[in-house]
Amino acid sequence: MNPTILLVTTHLAAALTYMACLWPVSLAKKDASIADIFWGLGFVMIAGLAFFFTDGYVVRKLLIVCLTSIWGIRLFLHILLRNKGKGEDPRYRSMRKSRGKRFW
Numbered sequence: 001m002n003p004t005i006l007l008v009t010t011h012l013a014a015a016l017t018y019m020a021c022l023w024p025v026s027l028a029k030k031d032a033s034i035a036d037i038f039w040g041l042g043f044v045m046i047a048g049l050a051f052f053f054t055d056g057y058v059v060r061k062l063l064i065v066c067l068t069s070i071w072g073i074r075l076f077l078h079i080l081l082r083n084k085g086k087g088e089d090p091r092y093r094s095m096r097k098s099r100g101k102r103f104w
């Protein structure tokens with residue numbers, strides 16, 4: 001198989017699995033906003049996978065994964081602290097209201 005296709009497929013599978021694991025949690029909490037909170041950590045995961053599953057200059061790969069991780073963790077913390085104690089984001093509340101039981 002083409003290495004690029006394998007890499008993209010692996011990253012896609014990891015991202016889908018990561019978000020699919022968050023979905024039942026959001027259903028249980030009745031708060032779809034957690035997808036926004038954990039979005040940044042998804043980039044950290046993808047950068048880590050790219051580091052381990054690609055060839056190339058190690059220092060450059062390390063720089064990319066470190067910068068992406070700093071950004072992803074910062075995004076995670078920013079949204080977590082911004083949303084703390086405020087309940088579900090108004091966008092999701094509106095969707096939940098308009099779709100009723102079909103929101104999931």
